[in-house]
Amino acid sequence: MRQIWPGQAEQVYRVCFPSRVRPCHSRRVRASGERDAAIPAALLAWYDLHARKLPWRAPPGLPPPDPYSVWLSEIMLQQTTTAAVAPYFAAFTARWPTVETLAAADEAEVMAAWAGLGYYARARNLIACARAVAAGGGHFPRMLEGLRALPGLGAYTAAAVAAIAFGERAAVVDANVERVVTRLDAIAVPLPLARKTLPARVLAMTPEVRPGDFAQAMMDLGAAVCTVRRPRCLACPLAAFCAGFREGDSERYPVKPPKPDKPxxxxxxxxxxxxxxxxxxxxxxxxxxxxxxxxxxxxxxxxxxxxxxxxxxxxxxxxxxxxxxxxxxxxxxxxxxxxxxxxxxxxxxxxxxxxxxxxxxxxxxxxxxxxxxxxxxxxxxx
DNA sequence: TACCCGTGGAG
DNA sequence: TCTCCAAGGGT
CATH class of the missing domain: 3.90.79.10 (Nucleoside Triphosphate Pyrophosphohydrolase)
Known part of the structure; x- marks a missing residue:
């Protein structure tokens, strides 16, 4: 595991943000910028060694899969585990290998193929989105705004497709990233409110190089290290930057309101x-x-x-x-x-x-x- | 904003 | 057994 120490931060910053002017107006701002730059460097180094191998994902540092695969997997992965998605992703890409074939598919067959995966509005939106993209020539929008306008793509999914499929620098904030960042910054504000500040914080950490790998690395970290219960802080590449770890109780973040009981x-x-x-x-x-x-x-x-x-x-x-x-x-x-x-x-x-x-x-x-x-x-x- | 919307695995 | 919750979006 590669460790980053404060003396390296300036060099790391130049590597990750080659075109950005280095902030040096005040010591406080520079310290914050150095930390935000050191985080992606440490995380990507960890990701190069520990990335999960998933059917819809390219290995670290390699070109991404086609946008159709990225989009399809991201829709399936909404609120759904990778293990549950894997067989459905294989079945869908085998049966409908392109966005055009999916757009031309019979709706009832697509709904039936989705059966068991849950949240069936996703399947309805999937068809609508495929048809919109196919009608526009079969190419997904590259930029955030265009992706966000498609059915079934909210802030998270639009950013994930932009970053992973097209290498755009976008704030990819899912539940994993919320957990990692609220722990890194020891954000005691409950999530519904804290959520408003997270995209800006994540964007500040997101490097200009490999933003897609950075997003997937954050999610892998949340899945394997920065877990909901009993996080493995001693194995975490970001422990040196983590205010929650420094406090000795990263598990208390994110702070969530109690849930109403089920009728x-x-x-x-x-x-x-x-x-x-x-x-x-x-x-x-x-x-x-x-x-x-x-x-x-x-x-x-x-x-x-x-x-x-x-x-x-x-x-x-x-x-x-x-x-x-x-x-x-x-x-x-x-x-x-x-x-x-x-x-x-x-x-x-x-x-x-x-x-x-x-x-x-x-x-x-x-x-x-x-x-x-x-x-x-x-x-x-x- | 708050609620609606599935399912299965982990602990 | 039971609680929690996952690569969230729509309304």
Whole structure:
């Protein structure tokens, strides 16, 4: 591990910020600038040795992957772990290798391919973004403003694509970077407020050389060293610059407000099977699990919290219960299994019949996949 | 601003 | 088992 000491800072500053005028008007400003310059040098040296190998990433110092791969991976990685993303990234790039092929894809197929990854608005925005880019000639905007205007790209993702795919100097601030910087600066202000100052702080540290590697190095550091619990400060290349470490309790940053507890909801999903087929529907295009295939249900998501589901409207029995936890509420979903034989009325229901053998790959979100597996385990009905 | 929006792994 | 939370964005 390469260590940077104060005497090296001036040289490091020239390496990382070749075109910037060296701040020397006051000792305090110069000290701050030297620290901000030493940080990327130490971090990049660490990254050269410890970078994670990821399918959507170029090794340290090498040219980046194509912008399509960078964009696709960044969308998938929003609030999602690298382990969860890897198989989806492989499947998407194999099936839709360019932004033009994705733009031309059938929407239902893209939604089905996204099933299980969560936050399905990302998939809807993914299609809209691909079509916007393809309509403009197939090239992603290079600069921050153009990227930020695309559907599904907020401040973080626009900056990440600009830095990683195009080598633009941009403030890439995700939860990892928030954690690293609030610890480096020992920011005791709670995050919702402190968040406003972080982009400027991160931009001040971001080097003109290798800004994409710098961003990915910050995230790798947050994932492997500057972790939420029990950070490995003794192995950290930035410990010498870290006010949180100097205080002896970097773990207390970032300061976050308490979270409201999750309410509980209850509802039914309907398992209507005849022979070896079951009825599936497509949910409305917006809202929870919007646009995804699903089992019919009794509208549990629209009911106010605590309300009980309406009585079952016919010959049903309860085939089991699925416990599922969403971001902001937990759900007890009872599986109501149709036990009647009024197949004329059943045939009039909206939806489509799916053979059991195709339900696993029908593109059901996890909640409904669990419910469908429970249904198929009931045995065939007739 | 505050809330809505999935899922699975780590501890 | 249960809590926390991840390469956030939209409204």
């Amino acid at each position: 509980a909801r209850t509802g039914h999903a309907y398992w209507i099977a005849r022979g070896d087929q079951a009825l599936l529907v497509t949910r409305p295009g917006t809202g929870l699990l919007g646009g995804m295939r699903a089992l019919p249900d009794d509208g549990w998501n629209a009911r106010t919290d605590g309300a009980l589901p309406p009585p079952l409207p016919g010959p049903w029995r309860i085939g089991g219960t699925i416990q599922h936890s969403f971001t902001h509420f937990s759900l007890s979903l009872h599986l109501a299994v149709y036990s009647g034989s009024d197949w004329a009325s059943v045939a009039a229901l909206p939806g489509a019949w799916w053979p059991f053998g195709q339900i696993e790959s029908a593109g059901l979100p996890t909640l409904f996949l669990k419910a469908a597996r429970l249904g198929m385990a009931q045995g065939e009905t007739e």
